[in-house]
Amino acid sequence: MxxxxxxxxxxxxxxxxxxxxxxxxxxxxxxxxxxxxxxxxxxxxxxxxxxxxxxxxxxxxxxxxxxxxxxxxxxxxxxxxxxxxxxxxxxxxxxxxxxxxxxxxxxxxxxxxxxxxxxxxxxxxxxxxxxxxxxxxxxxGLANIDVGPPLVLQRRESTHSHVDASDVIGRENDKEEIIKLLMQPYPKGNGDKSLCVISIVGIGGLGKTTLAKFVFNDKRMDELFMMKMWVCISDYDDFDLRQILIKIINTASASASTLASVSAPRSVALVDQENINNLDIEQLQSRLRHKLSGQKFLLVLDDIWNDDRAKWIELINFVKAGARGSQIIATTRSNSVASVIGTLPSYVLKGLSQDDCFSLFLKWAFKEGEVIKYPDLEEIGKEIVKKCAGVPLAVRTLGSSLFSKYDLNKWVYVRDSELSSIEQKRGDILPTLKLSYDQMPSYLRRCFVYFSLYPKDYTFFSNDIVRLWVALGLVQSRNGSEQLMDIAREYIDELNSRLFFQDFKSLGYFVSFKLHALIHDLARYVANEECVAVDSRTRNIPQHIRHLSVVENNSIHNVLFPKSGSLRTLLFPIEVKGLDKGTLLDTWISRYKYLRYLSLKYSSFEILPNSFSKLKHLRYLDLCYNKKIRRLSHSICNLHNLQVLKLTGCVELETLPQWLGGLISLRELFITTKQSIMPLTLFANLNHLQLLVFYKCHNMKFLFSETQQLISVETLIVELCGSLESLPLFIFPKLQTLVVSKCQMVNLSLYNENPIQRFMMNHLYIARLTGLLTIPSWIKGVVDTLETLQVYELPHLKTLPECLTTMTRLKRLWISRCPQLSSFPSDFHCLTALEHLYIYMIVLNYT
CATH class of the missing domain: 1.20.120 (Four Helix Bundle (Hemerythrin (Met), subunit A))
Incomplete structure (x- = not known):
């Protein structure tokens, strides 16, 4: 919220x-x-x-x-x-x-x-x-609270080990896989053979706890382990070791009493139960070690959030007193937690199949035998289940909301509505997922909510959402020297470790992903009135809305825009028919003077109006794919706060403004222009420029006419510049990322070979250069720093550089569609840092 x-x-x-x-x-x-x-x-x-x-x-x-x-x-x-x-x-x-x-x-x-x-x-x-x-x-009567660990707004109720096996649908294979791991005497890769930790990982509501219960109650576990213990960790968010020890001791005592009751009267079986709440941690660890000594046990630690390795090792050292072959099952919502606690690769739990989801839905929506009376509802139910993305708790939430409600209109409403607009009770899917949101530090919570501005199943490129966060001032440097974009990319990695993303693909500098469908519902749920994504169902917009997007392909002239002047974000994440006249734009400029982020993609006006200089707070301006705009008003150079200017695909743009140097805050510039030569003097005052992109500059033969350097540029992308003849890299002494694609005339060796310079380059992408016969020899100057090398669709490339296997920091190597490559280096094993290797060969016909 x-x-x-x-x-x-x-x-x-x-x-x-x-x-x-x-x-x-x-x-x-x-x-x-x-x-x-x-x-x-x-x-x-x-x-x-x-x-x-x-x-x-x-x-x-x-x-x-x-x-x-x-x-x-x-x-x-x-x-x-x-x-x-x-x-x-x-x-x-x-x-x-x-x-x-x-x-x-x-x-x-x-x-x-x-x-x-x-x-x-x-x-x-x-x-x-x-x-x-x-x-x-x-x-x-509010109290003053010191700033400390993240405030926990709600807690998950403590879990228990009981489960009715008949209620578990679609997890039989998962149970067998976990039991198979537990029954291996010494699992391969287990560093400490006396204690194995298996972590079950997945988003909230996916059924991690249910699966752990399913395994815990299997009869084979009673035969395999002398003692079974179940401890819920989630109610101790700071990983209070003392309280966790008390819980383990109590559940160990209960387990021992259960075993004793088989052969002894109840009074004897309960004699081991003790009041240990007043013991200090030294007495507790001694008591626990005594309880576990010589016992082969199974311990389930449910819902772990803490990734403090020191605290985890301290706990593990206490429970190692058990007999060899003792095992721990831990459930968590975080990959980073799983990597800290697991001794085996994490068991990543997947969603249920649609058939299993539908069976579960029928169980919660109908009384037994009733479904046959309502065939129309059954068909709608199949469509409702698709909203649940395979998550059992989401299925249960929607099924329960419709239990004994056989009104067709109510079922249609649930089918057609956002999950966030359906009433949720404690323990339902969105409150359960919100626990993951509440556990995040405040800087991540603020950033996360802006995912709600995008449609479901949207493919994100990390730099795009990162630019939005930076433009809105959500990213702060921790020591004054860190780049904001780098910090924001760390936020992406952290959210990914919390399992918020799917289809996550990293090619070094380029990262893409989708938001899990239910995580998208969570973003809409917590955004409330902070962000609004407008579609055909939007009937009103909150008076003081600050962040607005249009997520359906309708003319923006038909969209209801707020009259309040507090708007800071105006975003069009999908391809929509943009502005074709300046009338609406003039209205926006006069009304929304506090805009930080403005997207005008796919518009078709010819001239950017002079009134643009009024948007003095603007940090991000996207004019991409305006195929009619011929010139930019010089007033755009008065936007001294502007950090990102995107002119990609503006194929009729004749020239850049002469006073471009007025954009003294500019960090990223995307250019499409008819100019044949780019005067370097245009960039003289752009001291913070880090990213420079040239796209579809069809007339450009030479990148710059001068030889002075652009010392701040770290990323250079040149694509579809068919007339470009040379790329003098010495102009960019701090270059870290280089992308060259579809530039048929370019000679990458020209001006770069004699002498070969050393660069600090981390990522190199060379693609679709039909005239390239060899990788330029200046690559020798990056062997000590290169982490990513992508060679894609080079039809005449015959050999890879000999220095390839000396790249000791290379993590990602991608070689694709190079049909003339007849051999590869035999000493790939020398690439000790390599994490991803992709080789795909196909014969291409360029005749």
Whole structure:
């Protein structure tokens, strides 16, 4: 929900207010005292926000109070971003050395003399609103909570070991696979033969606990193990070792009592039960080791979240007292946890088949024998089951919601509605999945919610969602020197380890994936009014919506756009018919002046209007595949906050603006142009430019006419530039990623061979160069750094470079569709870092 982000928003704003740049700017505009007062008040409010987070569903009015704080913080961020913009504007004016520019600056609204009273008024208004909301918060009796581990908003109820085997559908094969592992005396690859740990991994609701119960209660386990213990870990989120030991001891005592009761009276069997709650950890570990000594046991640790290896090893050292052959089954929702705790490869649990899902659905939706009376409902039920993506708990949730409700309209509603719009009870699928969301650190929670702006089954390219996060200010450098894009890519890896993605493919720099269908439902569930994805079913849009996308292929002229000016994101993730006139665009520019992210893909207007300079907060602008636009207004160069400019596929664009250097924050530039030569002087002031893409620049023969270097560029992508003759890499001394594709005339060796230079290149992709006979010898200069090499569709390539097997850091090697390659190096074994090797050969006909 939107209020789940308030603490992070307040914390982020406080960080900005405390920065040296903001303090200096506030003095310049005469608002230093007001700024300090705001900072003090916001610190007090932030202190109680964690308690408010926990109590928002218990105390009336807390939720609305938090929403007011979020609105104030967002408005304050807009005002303070104005400081940063004016500072950058001043930088550009000074760098231009133009008298005309400086005179224009003097008489513009950005002059401090003009700005000071306006800024003072805005900040005073925000200060008063913040003071009022701080006073209002006193009536809720909220406590000040120190910032510590992530706040757990809800807990999963403790699990037990009992299961009725007749209720388990579709898991017989999984059970046999786990039992097969348990019955191996010394599983291959087990480093410590005295104790094997098998981790069952899967998203919430997939049936990990049910499978563990199914195995635990199998009669073969009673014959194999002298003692069986079941312990639920989820209610100890900080992995409280003392409490876990108490649970294991108690369940061990219960297991021993059960065995004793077979041959002894009940009074004798219960004699081992003790009150151990007051024992310290030294006494507990001693008691546990005594209990387990000489016993071959099976221990199930259900629902583990903690990935602290030190704590896990400490626990394992305590339970190693059992006899050789003792086993542990652990269930978790995280691959990173599984990698810490498992001694064998994780058992990754898959979803049920559609047939098994439907059988389970019928069990929960109908009383026994009733389904035959409702053939129409049965057919709709098959369609409802498809929404569940093979997850048993989702099937049970939807089936239970329809139990004994035989109204056709209700079944159609469930079939056609988003899962997030169907009422959920505690223990149903979305509240269960939300546990995974609540367990994430706040920076991941804020980023995750923006997946709700995309349609289901959408193929993400990681850099696209990462750019959205960065543009919205969701990514913060931890030490001031880290690249924001690199940090955000780490977020992608972390979400993947939590099993939120499927079809995850990594080719080094390029990463693609899909969001699991139910995880997409979770994103919509937690987004609430923070983000809205508009489709044909959308009837209204919240008044203060900040992030909006259009996810159906309808004309955007027919879409209902909000009248509120608070919009920050306007996104079109799928191919839609874009703007064909500037009328609607002019409306957006005048109304949505706080936009950070604007996508105008597939539009067809000819000229970008001058009014674009009003979008001073804009960080991301996508004009891709506008096949009519001929020129960009010079006003675009006044977007001093712009970080990403995408002109890919704008095939009629005649030239780039002369004052491109005004985009001093630009990090990524995607170019399609009719120019034959790209003047390097255009890039002279782009000191932060990291990614440069040339796509379908059909007339371009030479990349640059000068020889000066672009020292900030780390990634260069050149594709479908059929006239390009050379690619002088010495211009990019810090190049880490190079992609060259479908450039038939290019000579990769020209200007790069004599002398061979050393590069810091990590990823190299060469594809569809029909004239390439050999990999250029300058590749010798990257043998110490290259991690990814992709050679794709080179019909005349006959040999691979001899230095290939000396690439000690190479992790990914992809050789595909190179029919003239007759042999491969025999010493592939020298590539000790290699993780992925793909070789695919096919005969191509280029006649």
């Amino acid at each position: 939107a209020e789940s982000f308030v603490f992070h928003i307040a914390n982020s704003l406080l960080g900005k207010l405390a920065s040296y740049a903001y303090e200096e700017a506030s003095r310049g505009y005469g608002v230093y005292d007001d700024l300090q007062h705001m900072k003090d008040t916001l610190s007090i409010v932030r202190g109680v926000l964690l308690d408010a987070e926990y109590k928002k569903d218990q105390k009336h009015g807390v939720r609305e109070w938090m929403r007011q704080i979020q609105n104030i913080c967002s408005d304050a961020e807009d005002v303070f971003d104005g400081f940063e913009f004016q500072h950058k504007r001043k930088q550009v004016a000074q760098a231009s050395n133009s008298t005309r520019t400086k005179v224009r600056q003097l008489f513009s609204s950005s002059n401090p003399i003009v700005l000071r009273p306006m800024m003072a008024h805005q900040i005073k208004d925000i200060k008063e609103r913040l003071d009022k909301v701080a006073t209002d918060g006193n009536k809720f």
